[in-house]
Amino acid sequence: xxxxxxxxxxxxxxxxxxxxxxxxxxxxxxxxxxxxxxxxxxxxxxxxxxxxxxxxxxxxxxxxxx
Numbered sequence: 001x002x003x004x005x006x007x008x009x010x011x012x013x014x015x016x017x018x019x020x021x022x023x024x025x026x027x028x029x030x031x032x033x034x035x036x037x038x039x040x041x042x043x044x045x046x047x048x049x050x051x052x053x054x055x056x057x058x059x060x061x062x063x064x065x066x
Contacts, residue, residue, distance in 0.1 A: 009061040011036035012043055018061075022047060034061075 006019050016038040022030070030047040043061040 007047070009034075009043070009045055011039060011041065012061050012063050013041040014039040020045065 003023070003025050005022050005024055007022050008017050008019055010017055014036060016036065018034070018037045020034060027049060029049050030045075032045055033042050034045045035042055044063070046060045046062065048060075
């Protein structure tokens, strides 16, 4: 069983793609702040977990004030 993965998200400030290590043993949605690897601005990253299929299906980045 795979316990971790690297997912991609796009910075909402500069538009650059970033990678993010995700712990797959957390079987619920995740919501946290991650700094962009390029411009260093904070993004709110939301990872949606599909409880029915037990996999992560969606990564979304938003401005921190959203």
